[in-house]
């Protein structure tokens with residue numbers, strides 16, 4: 001897959017954390033450090049940071065608990081877990097009180113946490129049980145201080161100019177209420193694209209942005225970003241273009257910059273670098289909207305996937321469809337056998353998850369290029385809604401930003417693998433289950449030979465049962481936490497295999513299927529990611545406790561694991577859950593990830 | 601559809617015209633009898649097929665729906681090079697789109713196969729106020745007339761250049777099948793005989809032009825070889 005995948009020898013299975021052993025952390029760290037600051041949402045590094053600066057890389061230390069006891073089994077557990085003394089789970093009086101109104105007032109919680117008292121208070125056990133069963137983000141959010149209060153309207157289009165019921169300033173007010181803005185403008189100040197609002201409406205805002213950026217441009221220290229109230233502005237300059245992200249969602253600068261970089265890649269993918277450079281070299285005041293015509297929808301769907309929260313963008317990696325190794329092997333071989341001479345890359349993708357890749361030995365595919373392709377196919381309607389087959393000139397900037405490649409795309413229909421003639425939606429193919437074959441060539445005349453290849457491969461896949469297997473796997477969706485780590489209080493995880501540049505995660509349904517819940521989840525992951533990837537961060541393990549969730553990040557050279565549970569989970573519970581997830585991943589590694597792929 | 605063996609031939613057809621005039625919508629109406637209100641722009645080009653039954657023969661259209669964007673202009677010859685028919689589409693509410701259509705017609709007359717059948721199509725007729733479309737199932741919801749290109753002007757131009765001419769609405773379906781049927785009828789018999797639809801997009805496939813027409817059976821049976829006939 002990714003750059004590193006050429007050398008599967010170097011991939012080693014991620015080491016499992018050692019079993020928890022007694023009293024390693026609590027002695028080394030001041031328990032007060034883990035006390036939550038009341039009910040503040042986790043927003044920065046210094047809250048609930050559980051780092052292990054003692055150099056035990058990847059070592060997971062927890063309290064004295066036998067790992068065999070299922071944590072979070074609630075009432076029925078004959079031997080309920082002893083609360084940890086770090087206070088990490090007992091910090092939040094408010095939410096605890098809301099679970100157990102008969103509890104003592106907040107002042108007593110602290111004493112409750114001391115080990116002598118924590119022994120076996122019935123109330124505590126009840127409390128603990130409930131806390132462990134709680135899902136994240138269940139608390140009641142007051143709309144005044146919940147930044148996601150308007151998230152459901154985030155993607156609604158602004159009323160357009162012809163709508164007489166809205167005056168311009170009302171339109172601007174709606175525009176300003178968006179949580180996330182993206183703008184692209186030329187260094188000469190010409191607007192190129194904006195996610196929300198037509199360019200007439202926001203022209204003056206774009207002018208202001210351009211003025212601010214170019215004011216700093218002259219100095220040796222170009223503007224990177226600034227904060228206004230709860231809003232963060234981040235600027236990326238790429239040649240003649242300025243990219244601006246304006247976010248109230250709390251991403252880090254480098255995360256926002258990665259998003260802007262992706263928008264730039266989309267523009268390069270449309271134009272190629274030499275042609276972009278030429279356009280502005282010849283006429284710095286060029287209006288780039290014309291040359292980019294038709295790309296707006298792709299930029300918007302890309303932007304929206306970031307706003308919704310994209311694990312793929314966050315981790316700069318791809319997700320694969322989980323398949324048995326032998327099944328994937330059969331698919332790869334079928335694919336390779338019918339390979340057309342002109343083929344550069346071949347991909348089979350189901351609902352945005354990679355099923356199979358074939359590629360020449362000396363070339364690999366870059367996640368950022370694949371992200372553009374997946375966005376085009378699965379996030380925007382341009383191709384899916386057209387029916388038929390497509391022949392698309394595009395530049396894959398990470399592969400070669402100087403020239404175009406030609407991409408054949410066809411969606412599958414029915415079990416025979418015939419080519420879809422009607423829009424996927426009309427055929428009743430649920431989103432997430434559409435299967436597409438993508439064949440890329442450097443030859444613009446290769447359409448019919450690739451079409452032939454597609455027909456051959458599709459016929460073979462249908463005949464040897466692979467197509468049905470792919471369809472079933474796509475329909476089955478991601479595995480649930482109950483399957484992965486039964487009994488664990490962890491509700492969701494996100495895992496990146498660094499060697500394979502691929503990620504996997506547990507099912508979002510049902511707890512995170514609502515867009516707001518999903519965004520809260522992704523915000524927690526972004527915060528964990530930002531804290532562990534900050535410039536001077538040496539964190540290998542980080543536990544965050546907030547009033548609506550407990551979350552954990554665990555980084556080693558081989559992988560990144562992020563997971564989340566309800567509020568008030570003990571570190572022991574989190575550690576044990578993380579261990580179970582790691583065991584599962586280790587066991588399923590060959591199914592979760594494409595290791596190597598088909599090479600010719 | 602398993603009709604008695606009627607002669608069947610492929611016709612390669614290309615759609616050209618400014619972006620957003622409704623090329624893809626016309627194809628969608630013709631192929632799937634469907635319409636989408638806010639269609640996202642075509643990316644690159646789409647290849648679709650659809651059969652058209654004439655009394656004496658079956659025509660299988662192999663349709664290239666191009667994106668019509670400026671930056672793809674240099675790719676256009678690839679799509680019209682061996683085409684036997686072209687639909688040059690403009691939007692009756694947008695005069696500049698007719699100017700663009702004239703450019704396409706001129707380019708086709710200069711560069712495409714000499715016998716190419718060209719139809720000039722003024723789309724979005726449902727937006728015109730005079731409403732000859734009252735007979736159709738859907739009528740323009742607002743009474744206003746958004747027409748900016750008169751029928752007479754376009755018709756006169758079409759006659760001058762010997763083009764077929766239609767005003768259509770992909771939205772209501774008005775005149776859509778008629779355009780394709782008229783094209784099918786206008787393709788000279790001789791051209792059909794030698795016509796080899798398939799691989800005609802590439803010069804590399806010229807050699808295949810002598811091959812016999814494929815009398816493929818019903819669609820489902822021949823689905824996978826359908827377009828490669």
Ligand SMILES: Nc1nc2c(ncn2[C@@H]2O[C@H](COP(=O)(O)OP(=O)(O)O)[C@@H](O)[C@H]2O)c(=O)[nH]1
Nearest residue numbers: 619620621622623624625637639724769770771
């Ligand atoms: N009112 C009306 N709108 C149409 C008609 N045909 C297409 N459209 C709309 O015009 C827009 C552009 O259509 P599309 O088919 O993508 O144009 P293309 O770029 O030429 O392929 C879409 O929003 C269509 O819904 C029509 O006959 N009447």
Ligand SMILES: [Mg+2]
Nearest residue numbers: 623624641642
């Ligand atoms: Mg189109």
